[in-house]
Amino acid sequence: MKAFAVRVLTQLAVAAATLLFAALLLLAIGVSPGDAATAFWNGTFGSPTNAGTTLTQAVPLFLVALGWIVADKAGRMHVGFPGQVVIGGCAAAAVGLQCDGVPRVLAIVACALAGIAGGALWAGIVAWLWASRGVLEIISSLLLNLVALQVLAWLVRGPLQGSLDQQPQSANFPASTLWPAVESVPGRTLSYDVILLPLLAAALIWLFARTVFGFELRAAGGNLDAARWNGINPVRMGVSAIVISGGLAGLAGAALLFAGSAPWLSEGFEAGIGFNGIAVALLARNSPIGAIVTAIVFASLNVGGTSLQALLDVPSSLTSVLQGAVIVLVLVAAMLLRRRRAARRPAAPVTTTPSTEKELVA
Amino acid sequence: MGVFDIAFLVSALTIAAPILMAATGELISQRAGVMNVGLEGVLLAGAFAGYLTMTRVENQALGFLGGIAGGLLLAALMGLLAIEVKVDQIVAGIAIGVLGLGLTTFLDQHFVPEPQTFKPLPRIEIPLLSDIPVAGPLLFDQDLFIWATLAVVGLAALVMYRTTWGINLAATGETPVAADAAGVSVRGLRWSAVLVSGALAGAAGAYISIGDVGVFREDMTGGRGYLAIAAVLFGAWRLRGLLAAVAIFAVTDAVQLRLQSMPAVPGEIWTAAAIAVLAGLIVMRRGLVVGGAVLIALVALAVVHPVVSLPASLWLAMPYVLALVALAAGGASRHRAPSALTLPYVRSEA
Numbered sequence: 052m053k054a055f056a057v058r059v060l061t062q063l064a065v066a067a068a069t070l071l072f073a074a075l076l077l078l079a080i081g082v083s084p085g086d087a088a089t090a091f092w093n094g095t096f097g098s099p100t101n102a103g104t105t106l107t108q109a110v111p112l113f114l115v116a117l118g119w120i121v122a123d124k125a126g127r128m129h130v131g132f133p134g135q136v137v138i139g140g141c142a143a144a145a146v147g148l149q150c151d152g153v154p155r156v157l158a159i160v161a162c163a164l165a166g167i168a169g170g171a172l173w174a175g176i177v178a179w180l181w182a183s184r185g186v187l188e189i190i191s192s193l194l195l196n197l198v199a200l201q202v203l204a205w206l207v208r209g210p211l212q213g214s215l216d217q218q219p220q221s222a223n224f225p226a227s228t229l230w231p232a233v234e235s236v237p238g239r240t241l242s243y244d245v246i247l248l249p250l251l252a253a254a255l256i257w258l259f260a261r262t263v264f265g266f267e268l269r270a271a272g273g274n275l276d277a278a279r280w281n282g283i284n285p286v287r288m289g290v291s292a293i294v295i296s297g298g299l300a301g302l303a304g305a306a307l308l309f310a311g312s313a314p315w316l317s318e319g320f321e322a323g324i325g326f327n328g329i330a331v332a333l334l335a336r337n338s339p340i341g342a343i344v345t346a347i348v349f350a351s352l353n354v355g356g357t358s359l360q361a362l363l364d365v366p367s368s369l370t371s372v373l374q375g376a377v378i379v380l381v382l383v384a385a386m387l388l389r390r391r392r393a394a395r396r397p398a399a400p401v402t403t404t405p406s407t408e409k410e411l412v413a
Numbered sequence: 414m415g416v417f418d419i420a421f422l423v424s425a426l427t428i429a430a431p432i433l434m435a436a437t438g439e440l441i442s443q444r445a446g447v448m449n450v451g452l453e454g455v456l457l458a459g460a461f462a463g464y465l466t467m468t469r470v471e472n473q474a475l476g477f478l479g480g481i482a483g484g485l486l487l488a489a490l491m492g493l494l495a496i497e498v499k500v501d502q503i504v505a506g507i508a509i510g511v512l513g514l515g516l517t518t519f520l521d522q523h524f525v526p527e528p529q530t531f532k533p534l535p536r537i538e539i540p541l542l543s544d545i546p547v548a549g550p551l552l553f554d555q556d557l558f559i560w561a562t563l564a565v566v567g568l569a570a571l572v573m574y575r576t577t578w579g580i581n582l583a584a585t586g587e588t589p590v591a592a593d594a595a596g597v598s599v600r601g602l603r604w605s606a607v608l609v610s611g612a613l614a615g616a617a618g619a620y621i622s623i624g625d626v627g628v629f630r631e632d633m634t635g636g637r638g639y640l641a642i643a644a645v646l647f648g649a650w651r652l653r654g655l656l657a658a659v660a661i662f663a664v665t666d667a668v669q670l671r672l673q674s675m676p677a678v679p680g681e682i683w684t685a686a687a688i689a690v691l692a693g694l695i696v697m698r699r700g701l702v703v704g705g706a707v708l709i710a711l712v713a714l715a716v717v718h719p720v721v722s723l724p725a726s727l728w729l730a731m732p733y734v735l736a737l738v739a740l741a742a743g744g745a746s747r748h749r750a751p752s753a754l755t756l757p758y759v760r761s762e763a
Binding site: 374375 | 740
């Protein structure tokens with residue numbers, strides 16, 4: 052219980068430090084933090100319409116965060132989420148554009164599955180390169196992100212180009228593929244996919260705590276020798292983890308397209324979700340429940356950043372600065388906590404997690 | 414003569430220089446055991462800081478110094494996280510990457526709302542030598558940065574393999590405990606390696622913005638930082654391998670730039686690719702089945718010479734795809750990674 056309190060306090064301290072940093076940045080460019088706070092609140096939760104937008108935008112971030120959590124628990128730190136979101140989105144869009152006249156339930160399921168498959172496939176390349184060619188997953192995933200962006204640029208100019216004025220974007224998705232939204236919210240900004248937040252968080256907790264597969268994933272990310280002695284194949288678990296995380300990111304791509312405000316495929320649709328999702332997971336310290344909260348916080352940063360730009364002419368990239376700052380602060384806070392704990396128990400040595408990479412090779 | 418003329422070689426050299434400069438810095442840092450995955454962010458910081466300096470004083474020397482300062486700043490943050498706070502280096506690198514992109518975009522929008530363009534670095538024509546055919550325009554009619562890159566690489570080779578500092582650096586990356594026991598300051602060496610890498614990446618970034626095109630755009634480094642890291646990995650943490658990798662990436666990039674403007678792929682590309690694959694097979698002496706099949710396919714393409722064209726964006730992806738293929742082909746070289754790479758050094762006082 053005390054540990055939980057300390058954790059919550061740390062998160063609050065990180066949030067406070069980030070807010071302070073934001074206020075300083077705003078002062079530096081000559082915007083009153085008070086005005087900014089009002090504009091921010093109105094833009095994010097001030098009206099049901101805006102609150103709906105914020106919650107809906109939290110879903111893709113949350114999905115990517117879950118992807119990071121799954122991969123990280125298995126000890127695989129890949130950063131291919133932007134690419135997997137893009138390819139998942141492309142696959143979903145390709146299917147969705149063909150779904151005109153298909154019954155709605157079927158069309159929605161088909162698009163979601165296509166998104167998952169696309170993301171998992173793209174992550175599969177990372178997994179294969181790591182497992183059979185020994186390529187560090189972090190670098191292959193970074194390179195694949197860049198390739199994915201070019202694939203998207205090609206698709207919206209070539210095979211999937213469909214706008215009438217020759218813009219680099221696809222035609223509008225058929226109405227039957229769009230994910231349903233809550234009717235009572237003005238503007239219908241609240242998509243029903245927000246139920247994925249509690250559902251998937253619960254599913255993931257159950258997976259890790261109650262299933263053999265979840266246990267083996269965690270074991271592969273922990274002590275490798277212990278895992279092997281238990282007959283667990285760490286390479287296979289690593290590959291599964293990477294592919295699952297890619298599937299989650301691909302679903303995020305589909306959610307961005309079919310539950311977003313712009314029902315067509317365009318070049319910038321990923322909008323930094325891939326990297327921000329990592330920050331969401333880090334801020335939640337890899338807790339699926341915590342990720343719900345932090346995903347909403349990050350979504351409100353995005354939505355609020357837009358309204359700050361519209362009302363007070365604050366550059367919208369303020370959001371990405373804050374997101375970077377959050378990661379740094381979380382890292383430092385986590386490390387300070389660990390040190391304090393280590394100082395209190397001088398008998399226990401400070402354990403650093405060795406990179407599992409080398410042990411796998413050895 | 415089609416694709417491979419002197420202008421092509423010059424453009425390959427211009428593309429290679431900043432990647433090589435940044436990759437050399439990353440190599441030094443990784444040999445000390447610190448992997449900065451956020452190199453892209455450091456490059457951007459250098460690019461923006463150099464550009465910002467130019468908009469204020471309009472002096473290229475000061476601009477480059479500004480770029481170096483910008484790179485040092487982010488590298489110092491990386492050092493702080495990796496060496497002092499001892500957080501996971503990969504996650505710290507992600508933070509540096511996100512922060513570099515965010516900060517440069519934010520500051521650019523605020524401080525330089527109207528983009529400004531400057532003259533790129535002047536080319537220095539060396540009399541007589543620049544009149545030599547092929548080698549003249551290639552080597553003796555270049556801007557100062559190309560020369561600086563060559564000097565840095567030469568110096569790095571000397572320092573890394575011929576000085577006590579360089580040996581200590583390798584020891585720090587291999588077995589920091591032994592290095593520490595021998596009286597080498599692991600912390601000091603890692604800090605200096607990280608800062609050197611930051612300065613080099615800052616200079617490389619400044620070249621990308623004010624040295625080469627003379628302007629700064631959001632995210633303008635376009636993955637060069639990732640290519641530099643890939644070059645270090647593919648080069649198996651040796652300077653020679655790194656040079657080969659950067660050469661491959663730069664030539665591919667130059668080829669794709671050239672081919673974008675061509676209606677169809679000229680036959681000499683297939684020939685050149687076939688020669689490259691053959692050379693790769695001879696050097697590696699592995700993967701003969703796959704490599705041989707690719708080789709036969711390329712030779713067939715060179716002979717048949719079909720009219721093929723690829724959309725521009727797929728050409729743009731070529732260097733990254735090639736980097737991936739190179740990493741996959743050189744898989745076994747990972748055994749030569751510094752043993753303590755990404756491991757924070759915790760000195761046990763017991």
